[in-house]
Amino acid sequence: xxxxxxxxxxxxxxxxxxxxxxxxxxxxxxxxxxxxxxxxxxxxxxxxxxxxxxxxxxxxxxxxxxxxxxxxxxxxxxxxxxxxxxxxxxxxxxxxxxxxxxxxxxxxxxxxxxxxxxxxxxx
Numbered sequence: 001x002x003x004x005x006x007x008x009x010x011x012x013x014x015x016x017x018x019x020x021x022x023x024x025x026x027x028x029x030x031x032x033x034x035x036x037x038x039x040x041x042x043x044x045x046x047x048x049x050x051x052x053x054x055x056x057x058x059x060x061x062x063x064x065x066x067x068x069x070x071x072x073x074x075x076x077x078x079x080x081x082x083x084x085x086x087x088x089x090x091x092x093x094x095x096x097x098x099x100x101x102x103x104x105x106x107x108x109x110x111x112x113x114x115x116x117x118x119x120x121x122x123x
Contacts, residue, residue: 002112007020037095079096097113
């Protein structure tokens with residue numbers, strides 16, 4: 001079992017940057033592919049980014065491609081999401097999630113979820 005804790009959210013202005021982090025509890029953390037999702041009020045949870053077990057392969061939603069960068073440090077059991085050039089439409093609760101397979105875009109493929117961290121981008 002993996003416990004995930006996100007941090008780094010906050011209130012920023014459009015064009016600013018934020019870096020989210022997700023700390024995992026398990027010694028087997030490096031065995032999990034990791035994903036980032038977000039959910040805005042009244043909307044469904046949507047895929048943002050994913051990184052494979054090694055960190056060598058990343059995958060992004062079209063809406064964040066070129067602005068967000070996912071990475072991981074298996075020695076520290078952490079995964080990060082660097083968010084640049086933030087837009088008001090990026091406002092949401094951001095969640096990290098872990099899975100043993102590789103179905104990056106699908107929430108149902110993930111086995112464990114964090115509690116989420118709020119990101120608010122003002123215009």
